[in-house]
Amino acid sequence: MNKKCKILFGVLLLVAIAALRLPLLQVEAESSSASDFQMKGDTLVNYTGTASAVSIPVSVKHIGKEAFSGHTELKKIEIPGYVESIDYNAFSGCSSLENVVIPDTVTKIGNGAFSGCSSLKSVTIGKKLDTLGNGVFVNCTALSEIKLSKNNTEFAYDSGVIYSKDKTVVYAMIPGYAQETYKMPSTVKEIKNNAFWGCMNLKKVEIGSNVKKIPDYAFANCQNLEKILFPYSVTAIGIKAFSDCINLGGIEIPVSVSSIHETAFDGCPKLVITAEEGSYAAEYEAKRDKSQVAQSEYQEVTKTSDERGQDGADSSDNSDTGTTLGQSTIVGGNAVVFIDNSRSKVLSGNVQTEDEQSSAASSEVMGDGQTSGGYSKYTIVNGKKIAAQAYYGNTALTEYEMPGTIEEIGDFSFARTGLTYVTIPEGVTTIGYGAFYHADNLASVSIPDTVTTIEPSAFDKTKWMEDCLVNRRDPFTVVGDGILIAYGGVGDKVEVPEGVKQIGAEVFKGHTEITAVTLPDTCTIVGEDAFAGCSNLTVISGGDNLKEIKDRAFSGCPISTIKIPASVEKIGLKAYDITDTIKEDGSEVAVFLGKSIPGVSYEKTATRLINEEDRDSVLKGVNVAIVNDSVTPEAVRGTALDYDGGFRGLVCSVEKAAEDGTQGRLRIKFIVMRQEDVNDNTIPSEVTVYGKRYKISNPREAVEYVSGSKAEVSGQGTVSVEVNSATLSGTPAATAQLSGINANYVLNISDNAGAGSTISAAYKKAVSGGKIVSLQVYDLALYDAETLIPISKTGKQQMTVTIPKPMGVAQDALQVACLDEDGQLEKVDFRLVTINGATCVQFSAQRFTVYGFFN
Template identity: 35%
Template sequence: SLGSGAFAECPSLSSVFLPASLIDMGNGVFAGDTSLSSISIAKGNEYFTTEDGAIYNDDKTVLYQVLAGRRGTSFAMPNSVEDIRKYAFWGDINLRQVGLSSHLYSVGDYAFSNASGLVTMSVPFSCRSIGIKAFEDCTSLQDILIPVSVTRISPTAFDGCYGINIIADDGTVAARYFEEYKAKEKLREEYEESISQNAVNPHKIIEDGSTDKTTEENKGYVRNPEWAASNVDNYVDWNVDSPGVLGRSKVVSHRAVVFFDSKNASVIDGSDGSVHGGIPDEDPVDASLASIDGKVLNKAFYTDDKLNAVYIPEGTKEIGEFSFARTPLQKVYIPNGVTSIDQGAFYHCDDLSEVSVPGSVTYIGPDAFTHTAFYDNWYNKASDGAFLIIGDGILLGYKGDKANVTIPTAVKRIAPYAFKGHDEIAEVSIPDTVFEIGEGAFEDCVNLRNIAGGNNIKEINDRAFYNAPITTVRIPATVESIGQKAFGGTGSTDSVVFMGEKIPKLSYEESATKLYNADKRGGALSDINDAVILNDINASDIEGTVLDVNNGLFNGTVYKVTNLADTSDAIMIARSNPASQNASVIKTFGKSHNVVAGNGMITPKEKEDTSLRSLNDLLVVDHSGLKKEEITLSDSGSTVNTNGYHFYISDCDNTEGSKLKKAIEDYYGSVDMTNAFFMDLSMYDPSDTIPVKNMGKNAITLTMPVPSNLYSSDFCVISLDDNDLPDVIYPTVTKKEEKSYVSFPVSHCSPYALYVSSGNLSSPDKSGKISNPSGREGLDDIPDTGDYADPRFILAIGLGALGTALILMGFFGIKDKRRSLK
């Protein structure tokens, strides 16, 4: 017998022989083994057979595995196949197309999960259902034809399939499913960084016929049953929706927060015996209860289906990413003083119709109000004008249909995606009041050829005009920074002309720092080959700018043209590829300029091509307590190709190290530095310029020797999450040649600490509690929180008109939304 996932994610496994004695095989036995292209089976085996890199039962009615190392881009399934086992196609990145058996009754649970190369699929008429996460993380899947015979599709069947198009006849289950899917589809950031859902790890593969009940939300990680809440002393089994339940908890940044519903509560006043209780239904939850240092935490109230009203108090400065997303809020008043409303803050608050945004708001992130009644009602109401302007002159949306658009002078900033996909626009006039063009603001405006005005623009953010065929791009002299792929994508732009003496720096938005957003990273000018300046420059003038010919930030030629008004020569002064063919003529604003060679042309520094080298090869260790040869990185199971990416392990600097140390002290008590090991983990894209801060579901596994000062193998790994709060995980410790090694997943880059103390911050004990590092009594009864009864962790129970309650933690500063390259 071979158990489920027995050899899963063994990237170096290249040869397998199955003996005649093998009679039983689990799910995904060889899932993700990218070097395994075929296997051998003993002639005497009566239970299994193999053909074309696939493993079947003896009569080919059951498909167990299509090997991830199989070289072909298409796979024809024999018509005898009636059942596809879980994880059969896991990690098959080479496959583009699969022909399914005409006798297949169902596309089973997890069947094509993580087949990230799959592009098209046609489901046969024999099929009746598509199972749980059947096509999860098939990130390249575009068109799938689903016939009328399919009468059941799991809600999670296409999780992580971005850009999918389900082709189905009107009125069928598949057609109705697709309409609902489009309405409920998660943003990629929301899915990748979900706090309630994790990608299934083939090492935790489910056995067929198991009693697993997680169904639609299988986590892949199963807690030790000894840690279950039902094993806690005095445990009471209670219906959480019962009217008798006054409090309920949720997780905010890996900590328990408890909200009390005091509408039904009553309490006896000890002084006179009078009974008090209840608050009106319309009384709101105080957002400060899930805030730190003026910021409502990222995902603080995410998917809270009881949150009907919220009070955001004075003193709030920032509303974090997805803070209130997918809640039943109906109205919200944002107080003066709030400056930033981050990505997805109110995303899919479908009933949110009343919103008050003060003039203090200077930044609104992508999709902050997408799928809200507030935005949709404006968009669908003909009488409200073509422009939605809120906050400090932020143009949030446009609903016009004109070829020539003149932006109002009241606008200072154009919000992300404000004009995205308006293919009727041919020309835009931008007033001089505008100084920022938001991320993707005019992306996919496929007929936009001319931009006028905008003489005071300072920032042009990522993909601002990507896939817009502007004939000649004019960069005003006031522009200080230009983001990733801000221009280009169509091959139709003649040139980019820089009007100022200084070349703008290359910048990036938070979206570019997500590993899974590789398609959002790249030079500012994308596929544009000709850049024109009006002044002389030297090599130092272009270093770190959008015209830096090193690191692949600009792949083209820089010319100097002394007079744009005539046909003066275009003098070559910098070039990314000196060996490429010289152009004879370039164009600016419809005028032709003859190309001539300049003296002392700037060319790239000689540099090794690292695009095909692995993460391990490009690992740099600059830490006083570690050696590179003793450390390994693994991206097995990742849907992102990390070849060419750079990973750094270094000593923590005073700022970052102190921040992590303070966070640990704030939440767990004093740190015994003799039993702590600090390091800084960072990752950069193949250009080695854009930091990768978040891996989403593509965690990197780091294996390193256990530091000598950690005398016990019972320790934890602590890092800072996206709210700058401690994130605690428990690593795996193994021995190899008498030396101990620790392995743990790196899902985000930050300072990290390995920490152990005598009974302190160790693995959860049988009650599910984290041992108390401070030695003080008072750990709470919620498993794994590590919170203790301390002034930093206040449980406030609001009675009468006073309202709600929760546990709150520490405080840290707020990060800027934008970064310029170092």
């Protein structure tokens, strides 16, 4: 085009704008050129521009699938009155898009068209729309209402819900629906897929009396939903219908229901289903895997096939062609390819040379840090650790030779693989949580005596473990450095063999036949949930050399008198939870045999956000502690008897021992409670110790009351933010939001310049030839405000954090990343937002670790 033509074109354009009185939006959109719109006939196939305000050309009749998907910079869009359809995921993930006016000419909006437009506040829909896909506004969290043309003949909009005109079909509830309850009209016969997905304010829903099916993803990710009422008209519950409803508690499913998909209630840790005996729902509840490892797997490991489910569209074919290097999976919401950089043999079954492997590794670098995907990760880290989830789900992996340098096997690293045998080499010390979980064909396992730690569920659901659990001839399976990992006995009295150093996690869990246990002198550790749910266990003897009793070790055990040996140094959370046990009044007593009180410990399970109920008192339900006379109120700070740790009750010493039928006497040393909370119902006047009665000799009013040192936390389900940084402006203030929580949390953000070299080194490994020019590094630490226990990860819940843009880092080509549990770099999704005139970074945090902001 010559200069004269260019001038003429510009004049004509200005005239057209003036004549049509087009809004400022179109003038701002002039930064988009014709070349930014890739067309196929009259269909816009792809937009490649970067403008924040865009006007779609009048030649466009159809906005194609994913045409604007992922354009986080897009704030305003002008859809001309020539467009007839908006296809699948057309604007999906346009997280800065604020307003949309859909003209009267549009007749069809496809599945997930505006899904993930988290800033979308206003939507206007024209009169000719007659087809509305599934999940059109999924995850549009700011959208609280829409405007629907009164002349539209197909749809009705009423108080935040889009219905068919006759109200027989529910298409969607607006994600910003403000009410906590919703009663579905009795006229409704059908609910569309994804209709209520992510409606965060919903707490109670009553399904209409004519609805027959709860469809796929209907209420998925309603994280505050607590109650759902089903009518007898319902016969089926579909795929992931209530997945990630993390607060869904007790529900009653009627006998009319004859079909429930196995994934219908995935990610519902509090769920308890009540149903008529013999009904389909009762059988479903009996078979449903309610184990903690199943919940953890669901929260931490996301299968690729799940990722597109929320938009209601068919998943694309992601089958392995046999040419990929390693196993593809999703970590922290990002797709990554794990690569074994220590071997020339690819362990997924494909053989490649070292040169091919190096080339493939460098090719896995994902974009510019603002698109979907992640950095390259490796199955083996620093030659010493097999990374968490490294080979997860790789059923083609039937054999694996571990390098001799390995010291640690990460969480879920070989879970659901096709391994048939494994020989763990000398030098390995730690086998992580769920490391070989559900490797169903794993029949032979060799564990060296260098292994000192086997985390919970490491071998659950393997053939090897299943065989151990039914081995009546040799019921005690001891591996590694004296770790009892499985018990196959059935007797009511158990004598743990000499030589056992650790009672492994969950070894005796749920053995309700056990009434008495004898621990050997060699035993120093009782693992997580080791005897949990042994509801008839009343007597524990031996164990005089115990050093550590881990989380929930004896939870649910009605031990006659809890005895803590003098050798014990640490006791885990809810190690002795007697709240749901059958014990006589006055027997809620713990005796400490040492001169000092053990400290409090906690395990990895307690640091997962979803395990909120596990972060509780060491001695839950115990209201009397008998201690050495030398113990003072100051001496219990930070111990199992600390008020801040959850203990509430009397701390006594023995004044006179009970003997020969004579009642003994206990003297109150102090009371770990606030005085105003004490009454005859909370504190006993007599107790039973070792089967003998003791009377409290001194009145409660005459003793010292000891309460907490922490400030009382007000409110519920809040996240407060503390910033300790010289590189973050205090204006505007940093904020954090986390949905679906009941407890209060504190997020601490602090400078960590010392970790800059670690982030830089991790970036060079993840990005071939990668170099960081400017960098700011922070520690993000999340704490339970009540217990001060740190939270390591949020699972599928994402915390949205907003901070002022770090000083010294440019907003152009900004990248945000964090270190995972293996020290490998992980991409963090973010967007730039303006708050009170200041540029801020808003990002999603799923783990709490070191974060880098860099160019």
